[in-house]
Amino acid sequence: MREIRIGGVPEHYNLPIHLAIENGLFEKEGIRIKWTDFPGGTGDMKEALRNNESDLCILLTEGIVTDILNGNPSKIVSGYVKTSLTWGIHTQAQSSITDAANIFDKSIAISRFGSGSHLMPIVNAMMSDQSIDAGQFVEIGNIDGAISSLNEGATEIFYWEKFTTKPYLEKGRLKRIGEFISPWPCFMIAATNNIIEKDAELINKVLKIIHKGNSLFMELKNALNIVSKRYDLDTKDAARWYHATEWSVNGWVSNKMLEGVLYSLKEASIVPEVATTEGIIWKQNERK
Template sequence: MPLRIGYVREHFSSPLLQYAEADQGRTFTLVECPSGTGQLIARLTNDEIDVAIALTDPLISGIANGSTAYKLVGSFVNTPLNWQPSDPSDVPLRRAVTTGVNSKYQSIADLEGSTIGISRPGSGSQTMAYVMALQQGWATEKLQFKVNNDIRGLLDSVNDGSTSAFMWEWFTTKPFVDAGEGRFIGSVPTPWPSWLIAAHPSPDRAPPDALRVFLHGLSSYVRAFDSEEKRESADVEFIKGKFGYPEEDIKAWLKTVSYPNDCAAIPKKVISETLDVLEKAGVVKGKFDVSYFVDTDVVKLT
């Protein structure tokens, strides 16, 4: 049976989409999860997918907080995620902080004590809200959230006033802001590489040999996509054709993103340093052995 690979259909997934077009369902099939990492984790738990390409922080916090639905098996994107700049010239690899077009909120500082919109519990949108609170010196235990499922629901909530703001990747949010559906008020960079790969621990659902084949193939497509030659033209045309983003935005993003040479390897410091920040933010508690988070039969810790 082909592996069921859960993913978010965003520009970051371009090498995966190219790999899937070549594989044509022989060794894996793609399952789109538009609500993000919270949905990916839920589908791993509910036997709807076998592998997830998802955000680093909620994957790690999920395991630390007791999830047995997956272990980490690889890396996908080396650079941090941009959860949004207030200045369009800012580096587009952070979490964007977006509010309603006519809302009263003008800066991140204005959000203290308000209700933040998130896609799902345990999602990157929630984890990064804790990181934002930590950076601002707010009490993390006092944060309030409202679940809005996806970016459409999040945009609606900031414009109808049921939430103050939400956090989403800048490049994905920008077309909605450009269309007048939201307003950027700040940015919160992730303190870790943005995307990892997780798989269900059962060899019946995610056989180690099948995972190795998938990771080996993905590595070749990632290396090709990440090459200087492909960045000049082919990557731009692929993203433009798949996602319809303006060429200038694609070129700006490509200048800031990097992928691993080997998707079947995870640096130990990615896990340990992410845990350190998440503990300070109050998202996880306790001390952990890095090897607890990975399937050592598949991934190499470096």
């Protein structure tokens, strides 16, 4: 039995992989998955890849592109979720802030620098012809840290995936004042250069099973009930999310798409003007 370490956020997007594990799709091929949840999101997973604590991670596209350009010894080996991510823009439950168009001078809670919760406000501001200073960001670790930070007045705004935060809205712990949709597919699978060089065959087998699991999940008749029960979402919200989300069944990654990501990151001054997409994608999965 060969083991591979995989990490992802503890959210509904990774349910197809969990079901594939539970249904023995990996074990059938002689593969043991050592799964790690990363509540801190993409920022934590980038560090896990850098420190060789995970072999593969499912990360936000903009986060892993930025970190590879900043020296993370990894490559994107597959697409995972083909649709965009809808970010909820949140405040403290009793906040007087009501308009998401007037938030770009506020203090912003982020899980970690370089995470999606850090990059998306910058991209949102750029696309609104606004700007955000680095001093406006405060690291808080995860959703619980964000809620504490907002309640204490240390921060005023928090971006996080809208369906994940829905239970917190219903319990009166957060208030949503707007949404922002990422202008590219939201999740990619990245692998360390170490595992790519050491065992490319294993990566290919794992990716093939993930793609099969994605396909099975999108055909699963009781998918909505499973999502609703596991992630504390009412059936209507589970249905809205499920029918608005498409997973990759072949893993192809378009260099044209990454050029679009890179353009936005440059416009927002997140990466240098000289940055290119060269070396970001594992060549065998690249599509022009």
